[in-house]
Amino acid sequence: MREAGGDLSSQIVTSYDCISFLTDYGLEDGFVAACHGVATRIAPAARLIDITHLVPPGDVRRGAAVLAQTVGYLPPAVHVAVVDPGVGTARRAVAVAAGDSVLVGPDNGLLSWAIDALGGAQTVIHLTNGELWLHPVSATFQGRDIFMPVAARLAAGAGLTSAGDEIEPGDLVALPAPTSRVSDGEAEGEVMSVDRFGNVQLSIPAADAGRLGIGIGSALVVRCGRRQLTVPYLDTFAAGAPGEIVAFTDSAGLISLAINTGDAAQQLGLPPGAHVRLSLPPTG
């Protein structure tokens, strides 16, 4: 992020060295490349970092989770995210200043958890200034024609307010936060995501579990539906015996379930959204 106070204007001009990009476009087509091309034509000096393009089609919640868990490790950037089952309908397109970055995407909740992770929305712009878009605008590929062109112009130094009309941060669509409740000696949550290794990430922060006295070295009772199992809570899944189900604190600070050299999600039958409760084993 580079800032420069203009002599003739009180507006601070900010440019960004980096544009990040998350979508559900997949990698089989030229969709991602077309957006890279548009960005490169407008902001040739910006570095492009692809977060992922394999969000399941239309899965706004999954896209929101990956975005929120990744932005903190990226440089100050314009983060473009497009998982947009309502493309071309009345949902708004927005740009949101948050922390040291700007997020650009549809106003369908996709950006909301990342906004929180970056410290909350400072300024929100409804993207109404068509002069920053690529014309003709396709009704079904606004990543190429609206989101990326606007993002690249912002990266190249255009002022945020030039992109449209300011709206209230409170008017943004927000996804409900993942369930995470601590009460009656239980931490209750849901499966946030399942990664490539079959590791099951819960919405329960290790810190919350800690309030119940659950810490590394504890045995942990996991309840999901009618099933119940007791697992060790270890430093890392690799500390488990091969085939053993273990709990550990994952790289996002959340409690996760894994099987050393196995696929916990498959063995436990726990898809994203499934409800899970954790507690210490009964004493005595």
Add this chain to the structure above:
Amino acid sequence: MREAGGDLSSQIVTSYDCISFLTDYGLEDGFVAACHGVATRIAPAARLIDITHLVPPGDVRRGAAVLAQTVGYLPPAVHVAVVDPGVGTARRAVAVAAGDSVLVGPDNGLLSWAIDALGGAQTVIHLTNGELWLHPVSATFQGRDIFMPVAARLAAGAGLTSAGDEIEPGDLVALPAPTSRVSDGEAEGEVMSVDRFGNVQLSIPAADAGRLGIGIGSALVVRCGRRQLTVPYLDTFAAGAPGEIVAFTDSAGLISLAINTGDAAQQLGLPPGAHVRLSLPPTG
């Protein structure tokens, strides 16, 4: 694209800031990275844009379609494309100047639709100058040993004619254009491609359908084989009710069939190449 007239030569030297890359190499191996490495050693300043590496193995027609629909959104570049079931046999390797770019790949039709999209071939060079290649040349990995080294040298400013012998544009292998015919009140075409969302892209431009009076808001009769269905032609698939099959104009200007939050290709059983006819519903 940067041009510089030399003092001692009438040849205009052109260099390119960007190399694009499309293959059927897949992402599991180190093939793509080896090519990136070769490009970076020769042209360290060029930006690499991957179009896709997931063209189905040997599917020249699919590679040609993705390339042609993407190049228009990329900066002036050397576009390298390798879908090459005849690698190591007598088929020629070529570099083709078209529009503001150069295309490099096997002369098997893969480049032909992109050449058309860029305005036609200006100069065609048969890649015969082995001094620009990486030696020893593998008979089965010419992306690494011929196409990318030549492309990177062109990007770095080597003259196109230094790469080999000029041949006639008319001698290039061209894929037959996708069927698209309008007659007797019907637009006839084929399935061009199916994207990650299951959207079925037809070879029928919206403009051709328009000649039949088919426009946004029309009902549309779709015939494929013995089946026939009537669907609305809407602004965007997202305007359909969930589960409803709709037609829309896609981001390439072609008529496509989709199901809002569903997989149209699967439900309709329409693979690439399938013949489809469109017409207005009978009146009265």
Add this chain to the structure above:
Amino acid sequence: MREAGGDLSSQIVTSYDCISFLTDYGLEDGFVAACHGVATRIAPAARLIDITHLVPPGDVRRGAAVLAQTVGYLPPAVHVAVVDPGVGTARRAVAVAAGDSVLVGPDNGLLSWAIDALGGAQTVIHLTNGELWLHPVSATFQGRDIFMPVAARLAAGAGLTSAGDEIEPGDLVALPAPTSRVSDGEAEGEVMSVDRFGNVQLSIPAADAGRLGIGIGSALVVRCGRRQLTVPYLDTFAAGAPGEIVAFTDSAGLISLAINTGDAAQQLGLPPGAHVRLSLPPTG
């Protein structure tokens, strides 16, 4: 690679323009992007080249093979490789100077074949200097918190010995080399890998087969388990008739089996690790 002798120090400072990256992280999550972000923050000028992130989870041997067959085509670089089923346990993290590059990863054999390919280890550092890491260090995502931060600092010019304590090259964990033996008129080896096309790469170098008189144009007897087949040894798989199984020398100089426009691994039932013997057909 840029070198600069310091005035006040006899240590030669080396920086690298390129960081390569190979993992089993997959492409569905934000793991790879988080590492790219960390690298970009620390070494904004370095180019990142992804080798692959689709190594099968925990398959150290496969990761080692892809890395070793790719590094020779990359520029001088810091090569980061993370396939690390023992993450967070006692296995060491290391940085190894070899050839014109440095390799960074877990000391579990993953780097060993690439070290050989680059000419052998010159200096080996056990990564013990936590000042170069990203804190807090996750027990399960050391790619983000240890390997990539250290690699980026090395790329940006930090001295190799600043990363930790020097250990003996002979103390590195080495994977057993792939079987390749020539005796009694037979070349014996194993399946190294199967690529996206279904081509079966054997661990038998074409040069070894040559010692048996096996060369382009020979017929070749292939024995695997109780099966035996005789195939032609051609310049390229594309020279075979459609559907014909052929042997050829692949782009890594190894003998491979393929079917022109088919999937040899599937048809032959040859997974990685399967033992294979090659010989000339009996004469007379």
